[in-house]
Every structure is written in structure tokens, then in C-alpha cells.
Amino acid sequence: MIIVTGATGQLGRQIVERLLTRMPADGIGVSVRDPHKAQALADRGVRVRQGSFTDPAGLAHAFEGASQVLIVSVDKMGEECLQQHLTAIEAAVAAGARRILYTSQMGASPTSHFQACRDHAATEEALRACGVPFTALRNGFYAASAAHFVGHAATSGELALPADGPVAWTAHADLAEATATILTDEGRFDGPTPPLTGGRALTFDDVAAVATEVTGRAITRITAPDGQFLKQLTGQGVPTETADQLLGIFTASRAGEFATVDPALATLLGREPITLGTVLREQLSNE
Template sequence: MKLLVTGATGKLGSKVMEFLLKTVPADQLAVSVRDPEKAESLRSQGVDVRQGDFDHPETLDTAFTGIDRLLIISADGDNDTRIRQHSNAVKAAEHAGVKFIAYTSIANATNSENLMAPPHVATEAAIKETGIPYSFLRNNWYLENEAGSIEAVLAGAPWVTSAGSGKTGWALQQDYAEAAAAVLAGEGHENTVYELSGPLHTLEELVSALGDVLGKDVHIEQVTDEKYAEIMKGLGLPDFVLPIVVGIQESIRNGSLAVESSDFEKVLGHPVTPLNEGLKQIVTAINQAK
């Protein structure tokens, strides 16, 4: 049985590999990466490192050859780019005769008003069309996505948001990575959809928890989308990014991430990392990076 992880040198992929290496013999593991040189540490542990680029389908056809179980970690970029790249990966998996595909999707993908849902809807549909057994890992929201706001708070600024009272199922990347590794290496996950959502919280509650971690009151400033875009532009974000960051706030506000589910705990076999502990880890990492 040969397992392969795409994007294995990325933030999520590298964590998935850490968990897999604890439970699966290295000679049964392979990775598909754009730049194999960045995966030397994996190669040195006995992992089969293959070159694969989502923009060059022929490299994926080669990378996926002989693979039984595949984890496609969703790519970065605009929606159209991601749809094209994911389509290339799914077609290559079909060409290679892969027997199982796990895919990192987004919360409530097919019923979502989330700005970033379209690539995931298209990819889930493409995987289903192949007839290959699948598991869709509908990841809610990485707590690490809030690192910029946490850093601003540490510097004395308020937490600025236009998300209102919308709820989000935050969890650490390591929890999502552990779940992905468990599904890829485990049994009984064929044709499943897992809504991987941590306990739901509003941003007000998240900021209150951060205040507990820091031992001080943290001010949260609720603004309009227009004001939020203006503030983000003032912080140096390029114009093309502004609709994305505002769209994320809107997605939280409209409830598209408010998915209540026990799937995370079911897949992990234990609860996700508590919110306060996750925030503590991120604060520590930010302080250590200074």
C-alpha cells in the first residue's frame, strides 16, 4: 500500500507528514512537491519524494503512478486557478489508477456562501465523477489564520473585524493535519464527508479568550466592510487582496463557517486542542519569532 500527500512541504502538508511518519513505515509514503529540494528532510527519512506541479499535468501523471491512496491538499490562489489546478490533480489520479482520494475541502462547501467555496465545490464534483472512493475533509478555519490580528494585539492595537456575531469553528492546523493523516492511512473512510469544525465561537469570544491568555483586556473594534478594507489597505495589503479579506469577514458574518459537527472528534478519536491552548501556542510562536 503506497500513500501520497501533495503539497507536503507546505504548512499543512508538512504537519500531515509528521503524523504519518509516526504510524506508517516511511517506505510506504510518497510526496508530490513542486520543488523536491525542499523535501530533502523527508527523503532522508526514507520517504519517496516525487516532483509534481499542479500547473503541469504530465508531472502529476508520473508522480501519482503506483499510488493507492492519495491526499490532495487544496492549492493556494484565486478561484479559477485553484479549479484548474485541482482538476489537473483529479484527472492525474484517475489516469494513475489511484484507489482512494482524500481532499481538503472547506466547511459546508456545497451549501456555502463562502467566497472561497467554488473551487471546493468543483473539486468535490470532479472527484465524485471519477467513481474513485473518496473522503472530503471539509476543514473549517485554521486558528493560525488569525495570527496577523493576534500580532497586532500584541503590539497594542485593537482587534479589528467586520464579521459581526458570526460563528466560526476554529482549530489548530495540527488538528486538521492529524485528521487528514488518520483518514489517509485508516480504514472505513470510503465515500465520506467529514465536517471538521471545532467548537463554535464568535470573534468576541475568541478575543475574550485571547485576553485570558494574555492576562489583559483586549479591545475589539467592529467596523463596516468598507472601513475594514480601508484599514487593511492602510496596513499595506495590495488592492487585489482586499476583496478576499473582506469576503472572509462577510463569510463569517453570514454564518457559512458556523457548522456544528462532532466529525472532528470522531476522526481524531479525541477532542481538538482547546481554544485557549491553541491561542497560547500561537502567541508563543509569534513571540519566539521576534
């Protein structure tokens, strides 16, 4: 049985949907914090069990009978993030999974300027040491993040953010489809994958131009000093540590950590990846 964690989240939910087009529902299990939110999957024959990365005993039940476990990374950074990932890896090993998959990021490195990428690198090291074959999905930076920034700019007409560098923005839908393909073809990718990226690397100057085209409203890119960006975030109630971590996205992009464009995702999909413009249209039309 293939077990998917985080199956009610934006990425995990779409991965399960893609798996359901490739295999019988009774071969899929999901580990979720709130089973009620996964009732629609249970109604379709997917095994739904409660599991939390902070509860080893619950994960043992959720991962029971696993042939493969997909660990969808948590939306946290730092020591708390790593500890939860280690708990999930240990549970997958104890369940007897023959392969563990993990949603990493293209910039994963212990020397990254972005805390999340350092966390991904540490998790990958734990996977290397766990004794079970693994695949680290080096996902491109989510295009939904760019769309989030544009959502505010569409109202104000200004995209005011720190200096940045090119980013290979990548759609959740494409990454979900690729992940389902990898899960159902176990011969692919031993260890980290190549970067699974969209077809172009765009700066926020480029994003502003795309957003202008999509919305029909002129959106101006304004470079805000790092200190001003931090002050704005903390003024909105964002904790100082979190604000520093968010600034790390821009620091890392300035260092070229997210600039690589690789054909691996297009090869897995058998088509060109979804463009940022398409993601922006979909997101803005839903707001």
C-alpha cells in the same frame, strides 16, 4: 503507496509526520514543488518527487504507483485555483489511484459568500465526476487564521475587524492527525465528511476575550465597517479582488457558514480537539 501533495506546507507536513507514526516510510510518497525543502523526509525514507499542479507531466511522475492521493488544496482562489485542482484530480485518476482525498472546508457550497468555499464546492463536483472513490475532508476554519489576526492585536490592544459570526476554529495539528487516520483506514467516509471542527464556535468578541486571557493584556474588539476594512487592505497594497475575497470570510461567518460544531473530529481523535487558546499560546510564544 499513499501520495501527499503540499508536504512542505503547514498542513501537509504535519499529515506526513502523523503517517510516519502509523506506517513504514517506504509506503509514503510526497509531491512537492521544491524537493530540496523535503530533504528531511527523504532522509527518513519517504519518496520525494517534484510535482506541481501546473505541470501534468510532473504530476504523472510524482503520483506514479499511487494507491491513494491526498490533494491538499492550493492557497489561491477563483479560476486559477479550480484549474490546478482539476489537473491534480486528472493526474491521480491517470495514476490509477483507488481513492482520492481532498482538503475541502466545512462551508463548501456553490452559494457561499466566501470565494474559497465556492472553489471547494466546484472541486468536490469534479471529484464526483472523476469516476474514482473520493473523500472530501470538510475541515473546520483554521485556528491559525484567528491567531494571525490576534498577533497584530497583541501589539495594538485592539482587534479591529468587520462584523462577524461564530466560527468553529480548528487546529492544523488535529486535522493532520484525523487525516492520517482516514488515510490509513480506507473504510471511513465515502464522499464529503461531516464538518471536522473544533469543540466551540467563537465570534471575534470571544477570540478577543481568549486572547486577553492568553496574553495578559486587555484586547478590545472593535467592529470596523466593511468599507473601512477594504480601504485598509488596499492601502497596504492588497489587490482589490483579494481584499474583496478576504472580506468574504466575514460575510460568510455572519451568514452562519462556519458556525457548525460537529463531534466527528473528536471521534476520530479519541479526545477533545485542541482549543483556540492553546493555538494562540503556541503561536504567540513563537513570535
